[in-house]
Amino acid sequence: MAVETTAAPTAPVRPKTPATASAPAPAPWASRAAVNTVLAIVALYTLMPLSWLLVNATKNNGDLFGRPGFRLGAFSLFANIADLFAYQDGLFGRWLLNSLLYSVAGALASTLVSLLAGYAFAVYGFPGREKVYGLVLLGILVPPTVIALPMYLLASEAGLVNTYWAVLIPGLVNPFGVYLARVFAEAYLPAETLEAARMDGAGELRVFRSVALPMLSPAFVTIFLFTFTGSWNNFFLPLVMLNDSSLYPVGLGLYGWNAVLPQEPQLYALVVTGSLLSVVPLAVAFLTLQRHWRSGLTAGAVK
Amino acid sequence: MATATPRPGRRRHTAAPVLFLAPFLLLFSATLLAPIGYALWMSLFREQAASGLGFGGTKTLFVGAGNYLRALDDPGFRRGFAHIALYCAVYIPVMVGGALALALLLDSALARAKRFFQLAYFLPHAVPGLIAAIIWGFLYTPGLSPVLDLLSAFGADWDVLGADGAVFAMANAATWQWIGYNMVIFYAALQAVPRETLEAAVVDGAGQLRTAVSVKLPMIRSSVVLTTLFTAVGAIQLFNEPEVLRSRSAAISPDWSPVMFIYQAAFTRHDYGLAAAASLLLAVLGAALSFVITRLGNRWKEA
Numbered sequence: 001m002a003v004e005t006t007a008a009p010t011a012p013v014r015p016k017t018p019a020t021a022s023a024p025a026p027a028p029w030a031s032r033a034a035v036n037t038v039l040a041i042v043a044l045y046t047l048m049p050l051s052w053l054l055v056n057a058t059k060n061n062g063d064l065f066g067r068p069g070f071r072l073g074a075f076s077l078f079a080n081i082a083d084l085f086a087y088q089d090g091l092f093g094r095w096l097l098n099s100l101l102y103s104v105a106g107a108l109a110s111t112l113v114s115l116l117a118g119y120a121f122a123v124y125g126f127p128g129r130e131k132v133y134g135l136v137l138l139g140i141l142v143p144p145t146v147i148a149l150p151m152y153l154l155a156s157e158a159g160l161v162n163t164y165w166a167v168l169i170p171g172l173v174n175p176f177g178v179y180l181a182r183v184f185a186e187a188y189l190p191a192e193t194l195e196a197a198r199m200d201g202a203g204e205l206r207v208f209r210s211v212a213l214p215m216l217s218p219a220f221v222t223i224f225l226f227t228f229t230g231s232w233n234n235f236f237l238p239l240v241m242l243n244d245s246s247l248y249p250v251g252l253g254l255y256g257w258n259a260v261l262p263q264e265p266q267l268y269a270l271v272v273t274g275s276l277l278s279v280v281p282l283a284v285a286f287l288t289l290q291r292h293w294r295s296g297l298t299a300g301a302v303k
Numbered sequence: 304m305a306t307a308t309p310r311p312g313r314r315r316h317t318a319a320p321v322l323f324l325a326p327f328l329l330l331f332s333a334t335l336l337a338p339i340g341y342a343l344w345m346s347l348f349r350e351q352a353a354s355g356l357g358f359g360g361t362k363t364l365f366v367g368a369g370n371y372l373r374a375l376d377d378p379g380f381r382r383g384f385a386h387i388a389l390y391c392a393v394y395i396p397v398m399v400g401g402a403l404a405l406a407l408l409l410d411s412a413l414a415r416a417k418r419f420f421q422l423a424y425f426l427p428h429a430v431p432g433l434i435a436a437i438i439w440g441f442l443y444t445p446g447l448s449p450v451l452d453l454l455s456a457f458g459a460d461w462d463v464l465g466a467d468g469a470v471f472a473m474a475n476a477a478t479w480q481w482i483g484y485n486m487v488i489f490y491a492a493l494q495a496v497p498r499e500t501l502e503a504a505v506v507d508g509a510g511q512l513r514t515a516v517s518v519k520l521p522m523i524r525s526s527v528v529l530t531t532l533f534t535a536v537g538a539i540q541l542f543n544e545p546e547v548l549r550s551r552s553a554a555i556s557p558d559w560s561p562v563m564f565i566y567q568a569a570f571t572r573h574d575y576g577l578a579a580a581a582s583l584l585l586a587v588l589g590a591a592l593s594f595v596i597t598r599l600g601n602r603w604k605e606a
Binding site for chain 1: 317318319320322323324326327328330331333334335337338339341342345401405408409411413414415416419420422423424425426427428429430431432433434435437438439440441442446447448449450452453479482483511536539540542543546547549550551562565566569570575578579582583585586589590593
């Protein structure tokens with residue numbers, strides 16, 4: 001599979017503009033209306049659950065069931081948030097911080113590891129390069145749930161179960177990140193530039209740090225975002241590795257609360273508000289860094 | 304890496320790739336290769352009580368293919384495969400087909416407000432899968448859900464989480480989360496279709512629909528095949544949705560999907576040999592699916 005490196009993160013490729021004069025006749029208004037109606041209905045579908053969450057996070061427990069759906073109740077968003085952070089000595093705040101640690105620190109380290117590897121695959125010729133790279137690509141397809149049990153047992157041998165490390169270390173390995181890093185490095189690093197730096201007497205590490213890394217900063221952001229989402233969304237690994245609820249990421253914690261809702265319905269407002277708060281960091285990352293998402297998706301898809 | 308330790312100094316060209324690849328490959332071996340090897344090893348043994356009464360600890364017996372046969376013979380594990388087969392049959396065509404249809408509609412000259420629609424469709428992907436399942440769990444709860452209440456007002460009481468509905472409930476939650484993500488991949492691929500090709504189609508008198516189906520679709524088939532592949536490999540690992548919805552539905556057993564079965568075997572029954580064998584069987588299914596989809600994809604390309 002040849003990889004088309006047309007994915008330009010800074011300037012998305014738009015080889016055709018929709019508004020070209022070549023359309024022979026304006027489309028009939030009926031098909032125009034039909035297409036846009038379909039698009040609007042799907043948008044209602046995708047936006048409805050999040051709007052429901054937003055509206056219902058403002059209701060207290062009584063209004064959640066007493067005034068269901070999109071009917072507003074007494075505005076209690078701030079009371080809900082205060083309750084949420086006070087419940088069980090502020091466990092929820094702890095979960096958010098844990099998630100940030102797992103996702104931000106984990107993704108930063110993981111991105112660096114991926115970039116180093118992708119850069120090596122792109123820049124150096126060495127025996128067995130494509131074989132090793134093929135093995136890494138196969139790693140993308142290994143179901144993470146399949147290796148969770150043996151990983152748990154290995155971690156337990158190493159005394160790492162139920163520690164931050166048990167979630168952080170496996171999160172450092174991201175074969176898809178290596179793939180993206182190689183694609184980006186091949187597209188953005190002209191061999192002449194690297195050679196010029198070497199001629200100036202820079203060592204290989206210095207070439208990477210001072211020449212390649214700055215040129216790869218769009219790749220860094222893209223890979224970071226993918227890794228960040230991946231670890232923010234990761235549920236199975238923490239579920240397997242962690243017992244101590246003070247080490248939980250926010251998703252695992254909410255899962256526990258959600259599971260006991262039938263027995264403890266007073267937690268409803270907390271789970272609804274907690275779900276909303278746990279979505280916010282990712283939603284912000286998405287909206288502010290859309291450009292980088294797109295370039296990563298393009299590089300990953302256009303093969 | 305088996306290569307000799309890098310020598311400092313002049314031989315930096317052989318040393319550098321080893322140095323750059325070392326962190327990734329070390330972690331890759333520790334968290335991917337070693338667990339797979341360990342799972343293979345574990346799957347060949349069975350822990351048994353040393354005496355029939357459970358005195359004297361346990362002893363480990365070599366059972367060869369015994370665990371694999373036990374897994375294949377287990378009615379729970381088999382039901383799990385029946386469940387995910389149905390789930391895949393519903394989810395993959397709806398999600399991939401839907402994402403493709405949306406991308407083609409958005410790429411047509413008929414669509415308006417393209418940026419808004421793209422954002423609206425992509426936004427659910429910012430919601431972690433677990434939280435998405437929790438939100439949909441609320442939306443499947445009569446008395447909380449605006450949709451169910453609306454249906455109920457028209458006299459249609461629908462037990463979404465009943466035995467017949469549960470698969471659709473899960474497929475809907477997953478479709479909601481992934482349709483926009485894959486739409487963006489397809490849309491990006493469509494943007495890379497050369498403008499001349501489309502103009503030629505228009506000159507030949509092809510309408511919007513004809514252009515979309517006969518010209519655009521074949522040109523992005525690599526993306527379609529790759530997306531189907533990743534979707535299928537993800538779908539057979541179904542865990543989050545049933546695990547979360549389980550607390551609201553009597554129809555979802557603790558071993559409803561194969562991964563849930565593995566989780567139960569490992570962490571409830573502590574039958575590691577069975578869990579490892581079941582994991583590997585699932586991995587083999589994933590590999591087989593990847594192979595079949597790639598083959599079908601190649602045939603489509605040659606057609």
